[in-house]
Amino acid sequence: MVKFSALSTALLAGSAAAFSPASAPRNNLMQLNAEKSQALPFMNRPALLDGSMAGDVGFDPLGLSNIDDVGIDLYWLREAEVKHARVAMLAVLGIVQVEIFGPAPGCEAATAKCQMDAFWQIWNSHPQYIAFGLIMIMIIETISGIATTQGRESGERAPGDFGLDPLGYAKGDADKFARLQAQEIANGRLAMWAAAGLLMQGCTTHQGGIENLMQSLADNSF
16 A cells, blocks of 8 residues: 555655656756857857956857966966957057048158058158157056066956046946947957058058058949
């Protein structure tokens, strides 16, 4: 009788389980979906790219975020990305501004519309300008390198943060500041592509960026 009761209980439990929702597979499916990259849904999200950094959408097909050797890690890579993004935005603005409005005072020798050619014009006429620029780059890189090393060791400094916030954006609304950070990195990434394109077309066509754009539209218009 006891065996029969135990067998009946087991059968009833099994029958009830058959009609209960299968939560485990669903939870596993949700977990798998959550681990997928936002930028590349067919790939898993990189372990260290958890969305905490501005502009992070899990795009890392080469696995660079997992590098942790010879002094290079995700902190170092992020610092480099932010730095090059800011430099590229200034570079694109400078190239276009000089092509439209002409050279800055003291640089009248740079008459070429192509800023790659204008660089060599300045080199031939005022090499001290180039030397001064290189010295300034060395000083800025030294300061940046010290800040990066100390920030990585202490964990108290976000990559690219030099405390330069004259308009006080960081002290205002946190959501607005986060949106500005995302816009900065997005525009910086676009500017890196734009700067690379300007350099490439300038070296190959010896035309300014806008001049080359107008020439391309004229050659390919109907």
